[in-house]
Amino acid sequence: MTIVRLLAVYLRVGILTELQYRANFYVQAFRSVLSLATGLAGLAVVFSHATTLAGWRPHELLAVLGVYLVISGVVRFAIQPAMERLMEDVREGTLDYVLTKPEDSLVLVSVRANAIWRLVDVVLGVAVVGYAVATSGGSLGAYEFAAFVVSLGAAVATIYGFLVILTTLSFWFTRVENILVIFQSMYEAGKWPVDIYPAWLRATLTFLVPVAFAVTVPAGALSGRATPLTLAATVAIAVVMVVAARRFWLVGLRRYSGASA
Amino acid sequence: MIDWISIYRAQFAVTFGAQLQYRASLAIWLLGLVLAPVISLVVWTTVAASGGGQAGGFSQGEFAAYFLALLVANHLTFTWVAWDFEFRVRNGSLSGQLLRPVDPIHANIADNVTYKVITLLAVVPATAVLAWAFEPAADTSWLNLVLFLPVVALAATLRFLVEYSLAMAAFWTTRVFAINDLYYVPLFFFSGQLVPLALLPDWVRAVGNLLPFRWMLSFPVEVAIGRVAPSEVPIGVACQLAWIGAFLVVRSMAWRHGVRRYSAVGA
Numbered sequence: 001m002t003i004v005r006l007l008a009v010y011l012r013v014g015i016l017t018e019l020q021y022r023a024n025f026y027v028q029a030f031r032s033v034l035s036l037a038t039g040l041a042g043l044a045v046v047f048s049h050a051t052t053l054a055g056w057r058p059h060e061l062l063a064v065l066g067v068y069l070v071i072s073g074v075v076r077f078a079i080q081p082a083m084e085r086l087m088e089d090v091r092e093g094t095l096d097y098v099l100t101k102p103e104d105s106l107v108l109v110s111v112r113a114n115a116i117w118r119l120v121d122v123v124l125g126v127a128v129v130g131y132a133v134a135t136s137g138g139s140l141g142a143y144e145f146a147a148f149v150v151s152l153g154a155a156v157a158t159i160y161g162f163l164v165i166l167t168t169l170s171f172w173f174t175r176v177e178n179i180l181v182i183f184q185s186m187y188e189a190g191k192w193p194v195d196i197y198p199a200w201l202r203a204t205l206t207f208l209v210p211v212a213f214a215v216t217v218p219a220g221a222l223s224g225r226a227t228p229l230t231l232a233a234t235v236a237i238a239v240v241m242v243v244a245a246r247r248f249w250l251v252g253l254r255r256y257s258g259a260s261a
Numbered sequence: 262m263i264d265w266i267s268i269y270r271a272q273f274a275v276t277f278g279a280q281l282q283y284r285a286s287l288a289i290w291l292l293g294l295v296l297a298p299v300i301s302l303v304v305w306t307t308v309a310a311s312g313g314g315q316a317g318g319f320s321q322g323e324f325a326a327y328f329l330a331l332l333v334a335n336h337l338t339f340t341w342v343a344w345d346f347e348f349r350v351r352n353g354s355l356s357g358q359l360l361r362p363v364d365p366i367h368a369n370i371a372d373n374v375t376y377k378v379i380t381l382l383a384v385v386p387a388t389a390v391l392a393w394a395f396e397p398a399a400d401t402s403w404l405n406l407v408l409f410l411p412v413v414a415l416a417a418t419l420r421f422l423v424e425y426s427l428a429m430a431a432f433w434t435t436r437v438f439a440i441n442d443l444y445y446v447p448l449f450f451f452s453g454q455l456v457p458l459a460l461l462p463d464w465v466r467a468v469g470n471l472l473p474f475r476w477m478l479s480f481p482v483e484v485a486i487g488r489v490a491p492s493e494v495p496i497g498v499a500c501q502l503a504w505i506g507a508f509l510v511v512r513s514m515a516w517r518h519g520v521r522r523y524s525a526v527g528a
Contacts, residue, residue: 185293
């Protein structure tokens with residue numbers, strides 16, 4: 001398994017690099033806790049004025065927030081740093097150093113950068129999901145749990161594919177860092193179940209930017225909202241996204257000319 | 262005597278050209294800016310709808326008006342100086358600017374103003390489309406709308422100075438991303454981006470009144486939608502001016518001490 005070996009190598013390098021900035025860990029942990037507190041306070045303010053939000057009860061919205069944290073933690077830990085690095089390399093022409101290595105280029109650009117402190121968000125997110133399940137009253141069934149795990153895995157794959165496609169655009173447009181900014185603000189919408197948005201926005205968040213499949217579906221799966229059909233669609237979209245990302249990457253790569261190298 | 266007019270004219274020409282180079286990223290950045298208030302708008306109109314048409318004294322139309330005004334005010338007041346400054350300290354490109362006889366802050370001001378002017382051409386129609394989609398309604402007056410202009414200008418000045426002061430931390434820590442993130446949490450909360458400050462519990466509002474965040478964003482929004490009467494505006498303006506004064510001092514002290522520590526890390 002070359003991918004696993006490469007991942008392990010770059011993870012080690014990433015950890016060693018970040019250990020030089022240990023103060024960032026405390027700031028990051030503090031920031032994550034504060035941002036979780038803001039999210040919880042937001043929910044508290046909402047539920048001080050309403051009992052349910054578009055049919056979602058408080059503990060279900062808590063699960064949405066938890067899944068949101070887990071997914072955004074994974075994205076910012078592993079996917080986003082790699083994509084940012086890639087954009088910079090395309091602009092500066094330093095992608096040459098990746099292409100000349102004897103490994104698959106997409107695998108290499110996907111694993112070579114990470115920000116370990118961001119894992120704090122994943123840990124907090126898991127804790128929030130656990131708390132949401134514990135306070136829901138009912139016990140978590142085997143189907144709900146399996147549906148949750150499957151849809152969460154599919155969510156990560158979908159977002160990875162989606163971000164690779166966005167980043168690959170930099171072969172044409174050179175300066176696309178801000179595309180990640182759009183993604184982030186679109187993704188912010190995932191803090192709330194997509195059901196609350198008006199139809200046009202819901203369609204955007206389902207098909208254009210896969211927020212619905214990334215957050216709402218896994219969180220809903222915990223309270224039995226995911227039918228087998230939804231689950232199948234979620235997995236299918238993940239597969240399509242990853243395959244499409246790889247194809248698109250290979251097309252984009254042909255345009256790369258190492259401009260300023 | 263420094264000729265500020267020609268300095269700024271030159272700066273504007275440079276930044277104008279630079280900004281127009283990247284029209285696509287301007288459009289993208291704008292989309293991001295529009296989306297965040299739309300999310301809050303939807304959440305709160307949903308809450309108001311389930312609460313019989315209103316929540317915390319805001320009707321659905323008023324929530325729409327509030328968050329659309331917030332969108333415009335946030336656009337006019339936001340800055341990216343912290344990222345920009347950290348980048349220049351880290352890769353050493355600040356060195357070149359230090360050789361010039363003008364404080365680099367003026368380049369940032371020109372950059373910021375140019376960007377706002379260019380993007381306003383898109384923010385205004387975007388807001389109009391959203392207004393058509395979400396039907397805002399507010400009990401406001403022409404005087405309130407006129408007062409919005411000087412108040413939002415002061416808010417933008419204050420936010421710029423606060424974020425510029427914060428950016429100075431780059432001189433000491435080199436990497437300030439984490440500090441920035443830390444700053445955005447209370448900003449989001451106390452500047453009314455999460456929810457109108459009127460909907461927060463009293464004790465939270467009391468804490469917020471001791472901080473500068475309300476005056477950086479929420480206050481002009483409250484003025485625009487008529488939640489602050491024209492007769493109450495001078496008190497708010499006085500608070501804005503006081504904070505601006507304080508941060509002018511902080512910024513220049515941080516700059517003077519920080520620049521001595523600057524060692525052009527990556528140059």
